[in-house]
Amino acid sequence: MDSAILVSILLSIVSASTPLLLAATGELVTERSGLLNLGVEGMMLVGSVVGFAVTYSTGSALLGVVAAALGGAAMALVFSFLTLTLLANQVATGLALTIFGIGLAAMMGAGFVGHPVPKLPGLHIPGLSELPVVGPLLFGQDALVYFSFLALFGTTWFLFHTHGGLVLRAVGDSHDAAHAIGYPVIRIRYAAALFGGAMSGLAGAYLSLSYTPMWAEDMTAGRGWIALALVVFATWRPGRLLLGAYLFGGITILQFHVQTLGIGVPAQLVSMLPYLATIVVLCIISTDRGRIRLNAPACLGRPFHAAG
Amino acid sequence: MGGAGGVGSAESPVVRSDSNADQPLLSLRGIGKTFPGCIANEAIDLDLWPGEIHALLGENGAGKSTLVKIIYGVLKPDAGEIRWQGRPVALANPAQARALGIGMVFQHFSLFEALTVTENIALGLTDPSQRRDLRHRIVAIADAYGLPLDPDRVVHDLSVGERQRIEIVRCLLQDPRLLIMDEPTSVLTPQEAERLFATLRRLAAEGCAILYISHKLDEIRALCERATILRQGRVVATCDPRIEDSRYLAELMIGAELAAPSHGRRPDFDAATRLVVAHLTRASDQQFGTDLHDITFDVRAGEILGIGGIAGNGQSELMAVLSGEVLADRSERITLDGQPVGRVGPDGRRACGACFVPEERNDHGAVREMTLAENAFLSGHRRRNLARRGIIDRLRTLLFAGEVVSDFDVRTSGPKAEARSLSGGNLQKFIVGREILQRPGVLVVAQPTWGVDAGAAADIHQALLNLADTGAAIVIISQDLDELMMLSDRIAVIAGGRLSPPRPVGEVSVAEIGLLMGGVHGSRVAHAS
Numbered sequence: 001m002d003s004a005i006l007v008s009i010l011l012s013i014v015s016a017s018t019p020l021l022l023a024a025t026g027e028l029v030t031e032r033s034g035l036l037n038l039g040v041e042g043m044m045l046v047g048s049v050v051g052f053a054v055t056y057s058t059g060s061a062l063l064g065v066v067a068a069a070l071g072g073a074a075m076a077l078v079f080s081f082l083t084l085t086l087l088a089n090q091v092a093t094g095l096a097l098t099i100f101g102i103g104l105a106a107m108m109g110a111g112f113v114g115h116p117v118p119k120l121p122g123l124h125i126p127g128l129s130e131l132p133v134v135g136p137l138l139f140g141q142d143a144l145v146y147f148s149f150l151a152l153f154g155t156t157w158f159l160f161h162t163h164g165g166l167v168l169r170a171v172g173d174s175h176d177a178a179h180a181i182g183y184p185v186i187r188i189r190y191a192a193a194l195f196g197g198a199m200s201g202l203a204g205a206y207l208s209l210s211y212t213p214m215w216a217e218d219m220t221a222g223r224g225w226i227a228l229a230l231v232v233f234a235t236w237r238p239g240r241l242l243l244g245a246y247l248f249g250g251i252t253i254l255q256f257h258v259q260t261l262g263i264g265v266p267a268q269l270v271s272m273l274p275y276l277a278t279i280v281v282l283c284i285i286s287t288d289r290g291r292i293r294l295n296a297p298a299c300l301g302r303p304f305h306a307a308g
Numbered sequence: 309m310g311g312a313g314g315v316g317s318a319e320s321p322v323v324r325s326d327s328n329a330d331q332p333l334l335s336l337r338g339i340g341k342t343f344p345g346c347i348a349n350e351a352i353d354l355d356l357w358p359g360e361i362h363a364l365l366g367e368n369g370a371g372k373s374t375l376v377k378i379i380y381g382v383l384k385p386d387a388g389e390i391r392w393q394g395r396p397v398a399l400a401n402p403a404q405a406r407a408l409g410i411g412m413v414f415q416h417f418s419l420f421e422a423l424t425v426t427e428n429i430a431l432g433l434t435d436p437s438q439r440r441d442l443r444h445r446i447v448a449i450a451d452a453y454g455l456p457l458d459p460d461r462v463v464h465d466l467s468v469g470e471r472q473r474i475e476i477v478r479c480l481l482q483d484p485r486l487l488i489m490d491e492p493t494s495v496l497t498p499q500e501a502e503r504l505f506a507t508l509r510r511l512a513a514e515g516c517a518i519l520y521i522s523h524k525l526d527e528i529r530a531l532c533e534r535a536t537i538l539r540q541g542r543v544v545a546t547c548d549p550r551i552e553d554s555r556y557l558a559e560l561m562i563g564a565e566l567a568a569p570s571h572g573r574r575p576d577f578d579a580a581t582r583l584v585v586a587h588l589t590r591a592s593d594q595q596f597g598t599d600l601h602d603i604t605f606d607v608r609a610g611e612i613l614g615i616g617g618i619a620g621n622g623q624s625e626l627m628a629v630l631s632g633e634v635l636a637d638r639s640e641r642i643t644l645d646g647q648p649v650g651r652v653g654p655d656g657r658r659a660c661g662a663c664f665v666p667e668e669r670n671d672h673g674a675v676r677e678m679t680l681a682e683n684a685f686l687s688g689h690r691r692r693n694l695a696r697r698g699i700i701d702r703l704r705t706l707l708f709a710g711e712v713v714s715d716f717d718v719r720t721s722g723p724k725a726e727a728r729s730l731s732g733g734n735l736q737k738f739i740v741g742r743e744i745l746q747r748p749g750v751l752v753v754a755q756p757t758w759g760v761d762a763g764a765a766a767d768i769h770q771a772l773l774n775l776a777d778t779g780a781a782i783v784i785i786s787q788d789l790d791e792l793m794m795l796s797d798r799i800a801v802i803a804g805g806r807l808s809p810p811r812p813v814g815e816v817s818v819a820e821i822g823l824l825m826g827g828v829h830g831s832r833v834a835h836a837s
Contacts, residue, residue: 163430163439166423170431180382180418181432182402298421304719 003133010137014145015211016248019044019203019220021148023227024234024241025155027198030076033192034160034172034299036056037079038094040200041224042101046203047072048208049109052215055117064117065144065205071196072201075101080193084186085232087303102218112215120210144206149242151199156238168192172297175304185304200224209299229278235295244281251277331394333358333517334410339388341374348374350541352388356486361508361518363528363549365561366538367733368762372521375538376488379519380412381405403434409485413475413492419463423510426459427477438482444653449480453507465597470620476504486517491759493527498789498822505531522791525554525762535679539563562763579609582781583662583750584643588636588650590629598622598805600629605800605810607750607781612772613810614796615785618825622805624667627754630783631664632657644750658690661749663758665740667785669732673739676728683727684742685707691746695826708745716741717767733764740768744775751775754785769795789818803824 010030017193023040030037050071055064064234079097082088120142123129128139159165171178175185202221208215226248234240257271314775318613329547330354341349349371366372377383379390381399390397392408402412420428429446430439439582443459448456453831455473463471473763479487489508493501508518508531522528528535528549535549537560545560588603600622607613617623628634629642636642643649644660654664666672685705689695715738720730727735740756756772759763772795776782778821784791785802792799793813800810801824808824 064809163436166427166430169543170420170423170427173422177418178431180402180414182381182434183431295422 007133007136007256010133010255013246013250013253014137014141015249016252017246018148018213019147019206019223019226020230020248021152021190021242021245022206023200023203023224023261024230024245025238026072026196026203027147027151027227028231028236028238028241029155029159029168029199030192031300032172032236032297033168033189034085034175034297034302034304035080035189035193036301037076037098037193038091038228039075039224040102040190040196040227041220041222042098043072043075043197044204044207044220044224044227045101045218046075046108047104048219049105049112049204049205049215050201051205051306052117052208053108053112053244055209056112056115061118061120061209063201064209068201068205070197070201072140072197072199072204074197076193076197076200077190080190083303084189084193086162087305088287090301090303098224104305106217109217113217115214117209117213119213120206142210144202144210148204152238152242159238169297172299174223175299175302187275189304200227203227214290226274226278233278233281236297237295247277247281248274249278313698314658332356332391335391336379337389337391339375339378339385339390341371341378341383341387343383343462346747347541349378349385352538352541352543354536354543356517356519358485358515359512360516360534361512361520361532363377363532363535364519364521364538365525365528365535365557366558367561367763368603370538370561370761371541371604372538373490374541376412376490378520379486379489380404380410390540406434406482410481411479411482411484411486412488413472413479413490419471419474421464422462424460424462425457425466425474428463428474428502429459429481432478433482442481445481446477453477453480455504466620471538478593480507484516486519487511488521490518490521493522495526498818501527525549525557526790528557529554537561558762565776566693579611579779581608581646582645583607585630586641586643588629588641590625590634590636592625593616593634598625600625601804601806603807605782605807606665609779609781610750610776611797612776612782612784612795614792614799614813615783615807616792616799616821616825617787617790617802619787621803621825622800623754623787625805626802626807627664627666627710627752627785630664631662655690658687658746663687663691663743663746663748665743665751667754667758669735669755670728670737674727677726677836679724679726680713680718680730680738681705681709681723683738684712684723688742691748693727701728709742711736712741715745716771717836733760736760737764740771744771747778748775750781750783752783752785755788756784756786757788757791765791789821 008094023044027037027040047068051068054067055061058064075097079093082093083090122140122142123146125139129135131139159169167183169179171183171185171188179185191250207219207223211285212219230241230244230248233244255273258265259267334356336352336354338351338807339352340347352375354375364372364375364402374383376733379399381402381404384400390399398406420431423431426443426446430442433442435571446457446459453476457470457473457477457478463474465572477494491643493504508520512518520528520532532549535547535557536543537545537547537557539561544563549557550790584606586604588600590600594598598621603626605613615625615626625634629636632649632652633653635653639648639650639652641650647660649657649660652660670676675686685694685700688708692704692710693709695738706723712718713720713723718730720738721732730738736757740753743751753772754766761766769791772782772784784792784795796813798810799813799816800822801808801821803825
């Protein structure tokens with residue numbers, strides 16, 4: 001295998017993993033605050049169509065990316081209002097949000113199908129970007145790829161090294177105790193949900209502006225659900241999220257290459273690989289009883305109603 | 309008033325410039341609070357002076373918690389006025405209360421299970437400058453006040469007693485002007501409690517006011533200068549507890565005469581042995597749990613064995629092994645009426661005539677979201693035949709739950725009420741009653757009266773004595789030494805996962821037991837003064 005093929009495989013793994021990493025990082029923060037938002041898929045789709053439409057209309061990728069984040073956050077705001085202010089059931093609301101997002105995105109995107117936009121520009125550092133293998137991988141990616149790493153490290157630092165992060169984890173662990181001490185549980189959850197929505201929006205924008213720089217209906221193809229599973233897979237720890245996103249992205253890409261290499265395995269079996277891998281890893285994690293229990297936010301999915 | 313004059317020691321007491329002995333630190337006038345369906349507080353007046361230790365007494369549901377939550381800014385009063393040093397204040401949230409210098413040691417709901425001790429304490433400190441170098445300050449305060457605490461452990465793995473130490477340390481770190489303490493000593497050894505009292509007296513001498521909630525009347529009489537007694541949301545009396553006797557105070561609280569629990573029997577040392585535990589050794593499943601070493605004891609028919617000890621010394625592990633939630637290594641380690649049951653689970657042990665009351669009533673002793681009838685079914689279906697061929701017999705279940713409610717005076721709307729709608733004391737009465745009415749041959753109870761008011765505790769104690777009179781063998785695992793001394797025929801102490809040999813209660817002094825609790829076996833040595 002020559003290095004050109006290797007580089008192209010590695011590049012495609014990065015492309016497949018980035019949207020998962022972005023969306024899962026956002027959802028991890030949301031879930032750490034105790035809010036279970038199953039609407040990631042819907043928020044991603046709205047982000048992808050808004051990002052595409054704004055970029056197509058204005059010609060500015062930057063505006064498009066910002067709009068995508070706002071679009072995802074707006075969806076999250078709907079979710080938060082329903083679940084936090086009106087105390088609707090989080091699971092049902094999240095599912096509804098996904099269905100709503102699919103329809104809304106299809107409607108908004110109807111006029112944009114088939115129009116291409118320029119792909120997000122990659123970084124170019126003369127000298128470094130031309131290095132074999134390392135050049136395109138480390139110094140030739142687009143801004144959202146770098147941002148996905150930055151966001152992950154930023155999130156880790158925020159959650160485990162700042163007081164704000166401690167408060168967020170505390171709210172997810174026991175909203176009653178946090179309320180008793182005097183932290184604004186509802187406002188903190190709103191903020192966490194909006195961050196999660198914005199990150200999902202960015203994940204969507206990555207799909208429609210970089211992965212395949214065009215808009216197609218239902219173009220997230222279940223990536224929102226995979227991002228949700230990744231958060232459990234990572235047992236709510238950001239470090240494992242990075243591992244999980246790239247493992248999953250890697251297996252997704254591997255299946256294409258196994259198919260093109262003509263190995264005698266039925267294509268259907270190969271397509272199952274990513275999902276099979278998820279199940280196997282989830283089983284392995286669950287055998288360690290302490291781990292899930294210690295890391296899962298105890299108030300995940302539970303409505304908070306302040307007494308008095 | 310007390311405070312200001314008593315400050316004269318060499319250890320440079322903190323003299324607060326604006327503390328003024330001419331006016332109360334905090335005064336409440338006509339405080340009222342109504343919840344849907346109940347008046348929690350009505351026209352409550354209360355003055356707290358700098359340097360005084362003031363007791364707040366009352367049954368569960370008397371409105372104590374509501375009142376302290378109002379003072380701490382968690383709840384807003386519907387009526388009345390709060391004055392802080394003479395100026396009216398509106399406490400919208402606990403952060404404002406803390407900014408004034410009000411600290412509170414909660415009894416429940418204020419620890420984060422997944423976080424470490426240090427993180428938990430950091431969450432209670434609003435001012436970022438207080439959070440600097442927190443770890444060392446925790447260790448320093450904990451040492452100074454004799455509250456051993458490892459700042460890096462996760463709360464999840466800590467016992468009730470250790471958790472309460474976190475609360476106390478959290479408050480002390482904030483250098484409070486008014487400290488509210490909700491039952492702080494229930495999990496301390498007598499020596500540790502004495503040490504805490506010394507701490508509180510020192511704080512009071514420094515000018516801090518202390519509002520002290522406790523059900524232990526002797527303790528209040530030893531510590532407090534004034535007591536305000538609440539009943540059904542109103543102040544029924546304010547008195548000096550040092551000159552009133554405990555019985556009178558208790559009767560003011562419950563508004564009725566309090567019957568002392570009475571034995572109807574003498575322990576019979578020839579009676580048949582019903583429960584035998586022999587050389588039981590079991591490593592804990594918990595990451596920071598206590599391993600049990602060579603536990604040996606037996607209990608005869610009609611006998612009550614008390615097991616004392618400081619929280620976190622193996623009580624929860626012992627309870628789990630006795631109830632069958634955790635199995636012993638060999639079947640003959642535990643025998644019930646001669647039958648080896650060490651490898652049998654809880655249901656099998658119930659079939660052999662044993663019943664259990666775990667320490668934690670919420671989500672262990674009862675399912676909070678289920679009705680009382682359903683909770684009664686869950687533990688009693690076997691011994692009370694509440695199911696027929698796998699189908700729940702709803703009538704019998706309702707009757708059984710109703711029997712528990714009426715026999716044990718559980719205050720609830722009926723057997724169809726959800727368990728979570730009951731106050732702690734009422735739910736505890738229900739759980740104890742549910743097990744006792746299954747007429748067990750062996751009953752193992754952990755912390756039967758934890759967080760339960762005096763009236764309910766007396767009822768539970770009497771019920772346990774009555775059960776023993778019917779020939780049941782009872783094991784009580786408790787941190788409340790007074791309770792053990794009153795009920796037990798023999799008493800043993802668990803420390804570091806080892807059980808001291810049981811001794812007849814008349815032959816052993818409280819001081820001796822306190823020393824055993826402090827760890828004859830070497831671990832968790834209490835800071836001897």
